[in-house]
Every structure is written in structure tokens, then in C-alpha cells.
Amino acid sequence: xxxxxxxxxxxxxxxxxxxxxxxxxxxxxxxxxxxxxxxxxxxxxxxxxxxxxxxxxxxxxxxxxxxxxxxxxxxxxxxxxxxxxxxxxxxxxxxxxxxxxxxxxxxxx
Numbered sequence: 001x002x003x004x005x006x007x008x009x010x011x012x013x014x015x016x017x018x019x020x021x022x023x024x025x026x027x028x029x030x031x032x033x034x035x036x037x038x039x040x041x042x043x044x045x046x047x048x049x050x051x052x053x054x055x056x057x058x059x060x061x062x063x064x065x066x067x068x069x070x071x072x073x074x075x076x077x078x079x080x081x082x083x084x085x086x087x088x089x090x091x092x093x094x095x096x097x098x099x100x101x102x103x104x105x106x107x108x109x
Contacts, residue, residue, distance in 0.1 A: 010097050010101075011094065014090065014093045014097050015094045015097075017094070018087075018090050018091045018094040021090050030051075032083065034053075036077075036080055037053035038053070038070050038072055038073060039072055040072040040074075041055075041057075041069070041071060041072040042056075042070045042072060043061070043062035043067040043068070044068050045066060045067035
């Protein structure tokens, strides 16, 4: 193990942040699914403790299934994209730091 103490500290910090990002994603998964399904008008039908989203239904069809209409918001599409970019950056930085701590670096031309 050829990494310095500073490099291992950096690896641990970024690794912890990466783990926190994944834990938050797991914890708030239902909210992200709701945001993804409500970028357009949708009908949320709860059956057996699970929510099923019907995309672009009419109000009568939604009511017949016992659902609730949700007005779509196109801005909801940005939440999953932002989270994906943040997790990608944090995890990528952790991975790079980890390999540097082990002594592996990119070849320099």
C-alpha cells in the first residue's frame, strides 16, 4: 500500500460521502419514483401498499380505479438527473482516490 496518510484520509472522506449518497438514494427512492412519474399528468393508484402510476389518464378512469389525479410538472425531470450527476461525481472521485491510495495512477505520456 503505497498511498500516503493524506491520500487514505481523502479516500475515506469521499468513500463516506459516496455511501451517504447511496443511502439517501435508497431512503428516498419512492420520492424519486414519484417525481419521475409525475413529469406529466398522472393518476396514483395505491394497491396493496404499492403505488402504481397511470400516465395521462382521464379523470373518470382514475376515479374508477380509486386513484388520485396528480398534475404534472416538467421540472420534476431535473431531480433524478441532478442526483445521478452528483452520485456519479462523488463515486468517481472516491474511486479515483482509492486507486491512487493503492499506488495505481494514469500513465503520463
